[in-house]
Amino acid sequence: MNKSLKIYVYPYGKDDPFANVLLPPESDPKGNYASELMFKKALMKSHFVTEDPDEADLFYMPFSISPMRTDPRIDVRGIPDFVKNYITNISQKYTYWNRTGGADHFYVACHSIGKIAFNKAFVERLNVIQLVCSSTYFPSSYLPHKDASMPQVWPRNDDPPNLITSHRNKLAFFAGAVNSPVRIALLKMWGNDTEIFVHFGRLHTPYSDHLLSSKFCIHVKGFEVNTARVVDALYYGCIPIILANHYDLPFADILNWKSFSVVVNHIDIPIMKRILQGISNEEYTMLQSNVLRVRKHFQWNVPPSDFDAFYMSMYELWKRRSVVRVKLTPFVEFA
Template sequence: MNKSLKIYVYPHSKDDPFANVLLPPDTDCKGNYASELMFKKALMESHFVTKDPNEAHLFYMPFSISSMRSDPRIDVHGIPDFVQNYISNITLKYHYWNRTGGADHFYVACHSIGKIAFEKAFVARLNVIQLVCSSTYFPSSYLPHKDASLPQVWPRGGDPPNLLTSQRKRLAFFAGAVNSPVRIALLKVWENDTEIFAHFGRLNTPYSEQFLGSKFCIHVKGFEVNTARVADALFYGYVPIILANHYDLPFSDILNWKSFSVVVHHIDIPVLKKILQGISNEEFAMLQSNALRVRKHFQWHTPPIDFDAFHMSMYELWKRRSVVRVRLTPSMEFM
């Protein structure tokens, strides 16, 4: 993959009125939805990009959902129109889409609002590869095996900490908004517990203090399954607890999540403490050791480095590339 995969990125000028949506950002990417912008920056600084569409295995449509969402000219409700117009424009100017109906094209989205992007381009939605953070099996917008799960990562500065297990005196930690039945159930059972810290809303102290003082971090489905909490757990040396049924975990066809996390069904929330207490010190040490080993896969770098989140995402795309490649002739490149 590293030597062979080639991506053609649809070109756009800095003078384009929507350059803020189509081009990589000039500044550092921050916040919950940074992953889609970090991917774009990393790709454009990588050796995977080709200017020759004849070499391309895949074609990247570089519009950013998070940028569209915050652009008052587009806004959330205008995203489907923007995507529909974008596809119409590239099919008029180029023939790459028409060869496969978009099956060798992909886009990247981290905000959950990305699930509406193809509402007005139904056929395209069935074909285009989606690399998205909101990867739940239920919405018809996400098709496992065609699409792939992107890790939602809040970029953290500096080197990851590496504290000893003995410094983690609390059993488990969760803090967040109560915006789903699963979170309501978790808080109802464990809000007043002394070993499982379950907190509603924002903390008065830095999250890192709670991260570094606990053995497990609980990832609970909110409005959507995606959250930066899993990547944060790995960054701070936690073992993640996954409480999000029907979630296509990032890189799940590459990594063995059971080797570095604990996956718990919603119905087992009342016995969560018993489950965690049943994990021996030796088992926890193995889980944490593996968590520290895999956290490099959940970090972004520009330029990208081997085995980081960018290269893992590229491998997911490599596995989904079309097995049929049509070589273009000069007469096919433009209408």
């Protein structure tokens, strides 16, 4: 992949009225939805980009969902119109979309609102590869195996903490808003437990302290399944508990999640404590050791480094490219 993958980026001008949506950010993105822009910034400076569309394996549509949300000319309700108009424009101006119906095209989105991006381009959505953070099987907007899941990562510039000194005296930890039936069930069952710390509302101590002092960190579906909590857990050496049914885990077709996390079905919330207590010391040591091994795959680096979140995302795209490259044949009219 590193030697042969080529991506053509649809051109745009700095004077484009929507340059803010198309251009990579000048500074390093921050916050929960940074992965979308970190990917774009890394790709645009990488050796994967080609100016020759005939040698391209994939075509990147560089619009970003995150800045659309805050652009008053577009707003959330206007995102489907923007995407529909964008596809219409490139299909009329260039020949590449029409060769495959967009099957060798992709876009990237980390905010969950990205699931509505193709609401007015339903047929096109069936072909386009989506590299997204919100990767639940339920909405028809995400198609496993065609699309790919990317981790939602809170960017950090410092090195991961020294875990040798951390004393993990809590069995499991969760903190977040009550915004889904699953979280309500978790609170009702374990809200007053002495070994599983479930907190809703503002914490009075640093979030990182709880991640460092817990053996397991719970990821619970809220409004959506995408969250930076999973990667936070990995960063602080806490074994993730995945409580989000039908969630296409990031890099799931590359990494064996069972080797560094615990997946618990919603209906098993009442027996979650028994499940965790049933994990032997040897199994726990193995899981945490693998957490430390895989967390490099869930970090954005500037510049990117081998096997980090950028290269893992690129490999997901590589796996979804067509083995047949379609070249345009000039049309010849016979008399």
